[in-house]
Amino acid sequence: MAAETHLVDVGALFAVAAIAGLLASRIDQSVIPFYIIAGMLSGPYVLGTLDLPALLGTGVLPHGEALALDGQSEFIHLGAELGIVFLLFFLGLEFNLERLLASRHDIGRAGSVDLVINFGAGLLLGFVLFESLLAALLVAGIVYISSSAIITKSLIDLGWIANDEANPLLGTLVYEDLFIAIYLAVVSALVLGGGDVGEALGSIGIAIGFILALLILVQFGTAWFQRSLETDSNEFLVLRALGILVLIAGAALALGVSEAVAAFFVGMAFSATDHVHDLEQLLEPVRDVFAAIFFFWIGLETNPQLFAGVAGLIAVAVIVTTPTKLLSGYLGGRIYDLDERRSLRVGLGMTTRGEFSLIIASIAVAGAGGALSDSIATDIYAFAVGYVLVMSILGTTFMQYADRIEAVLVPRLEARSGAVSSSD
Amino acid sequence: MTIYESDLPGVGKKYEVELEDGERLIIVTHNTGKREIYKKDEEGADSEKVFEMSDRLARKVGTILEGAYFQPVQSDRVETMLTGETFIEWYNLDPASVLVGQTIAEAQIRERTGVSIVAIQRGEEVLAAPGPETTFAADDTLVVVGDRDDCRDFESLVGGDGGR
DSSP, X not given: OOOOOOHHHHHHHHHHHXXXXXXXXXXXXXXXXXXXXXXXXXXXXXXXXXXXXXXXXXXXXXXXXXXXXXXXXXXXXXXXXXXXXXXXXXXXXXXXXXXXXXXXXXXXXXXXXXXXHHHHHHHHHHHHHHOOHHHHHHHXXXXXXXXXXXXXXXXXXXXXXXXXXXXXXXXXXXXHHHHHHHXXXXXXXXXXXXXXXXXXXXXHHHHHHHHHHHXXXXXXXXXXXHHHTOOSOHHHHHHHHHHHHHHHHHHHHHTTSOXXXXXXXXXXXXXXXXXHHHHHHHHHHHHHHHHHHHHHHHHHTOOTHHHHHHHHHHHHHHHHHHHHHHHHHHHHHHHTTOOHHHHXXXXXXXXXXXXXXXXXXXXXXXXXXXXXXXXXXXXXXXXXHHHHHHHHXXXXXXXXXXXXXXXXXXXXXXXXXXXXXXXX | OOEEEEEETTTEEEEEEEOXXXXXXXXXEETTSOEEEEEESSTTSOOXXXXXXXXXXXXXXXXXXXXXXXXXXXXXXXXXXXXXXXXXXXXXXXXXXXXXXXXXXXXXXXXXXXXXXXXXXXXXXXXXXXXXXXXXOTTOEEEEEEEHHHHHHHHHHHSTTTTO
């Protein structure tokens, strides 16, 4: 494939992504599905197949192939990889072990309920749909992990952030994020380690060793991380942070360990320093730019024709995993002693899936032809993209129309729990 | 006065302040520095956003609330101008003042100073428009109306060395 990207291609990428973002904000939707769709439309599978001269009857524009952006191009692919690194870095940065331990009781219970119900349902679903254990593990991750980015933004936009439902929502997301860091390490080792069990065990060993090394670094290296960013200049701060983060993530990838996991731990190491606030402020736009490239790249790599083949799978997954999140979220709200209405809101909020499901999908593609057969890898990828498109829009809509949904469901829930408590 | 503090992972911090009438004031401090102020009518109600402020503005408002620019003071002498010439003033009656124990008539307030005593605040109660038979007690707060010179004359009467 062409590995060359011209400046005008990068310009087109940003322009199309910007227009997609504008559209999304106009109709109060999450930007993520729009970036993906924009990528799909600009990619080789849609724009690349249009014979524009024939369509327009004039040779003003060349054949679509010449215009289409290419997901294989080095710049876009690396940009997407940086997007993953930044997303996970921020996760680690926000992750505060002491805080988690302080409220471990509630977060632990609500998070475990969420894990057992959704990951369990995902395992069953994946095994039924793909008849392979590794595929089941991937599907379980895809349907389990809610979207921190979309949910947090919606909470702020809707003003729920000041309500009691914010605590179980954000708490459960913290639990999911921690789980997904470990999960990514194991799954990427399994997928990239080839199909051989011995080899997989070996790569899991390397992955666990690398994570242990990072954990030791996090535990004992705080002072060093603190000193590493001691500067009054924003320029130096950003450069040093990127130098440390991207170097460690890249080294991890070179060793065959997930770069996302490495980035998570680097974020965790910085979370214990005084620089958290500066890093968040200075790197947030950087993260958003590269995350947008990541979603765009996901779209570029997606052949919409493949959706036809997996439409049934997506429909089944949506039908199964929407109620599971509603249920686990509701139970999580009850664990936090919220009333029926607010517990239902937790469920509605948790429905949204997004960026992490896509990161798992990109791992599946990386394993194509090795641990996974080509066809299963392609199917899982298309399934994940379609699933995220549906669930991100559905979840955002659920939150926007929560009032109407509550009006229908809350009286029933109250009647039911009233019946339960009176029969006690 | 209870203030609940909770972490909002990925967002910032939330402070919930119980106000006196059961309402709640909620301050969400974002990691970006943005502050959002919400109001809840009661504990279980939905929060309504009242306004949001940038970091700089929030600090400014904070210092105003803290009283850095203007601290309400209950000084011995608060003066309010009714017109350019007439003042309404509050005086604390010093226990050592010659007025303590005298009635308004005996002290010949109007004749000696020119001010009128319009109210006397004694502990929790307020004696509005006290008559000439009203007796001054130590630590009374006297509310008087008069021009600047009259008020100054009166001030020397209520002080410890008043009238000597």
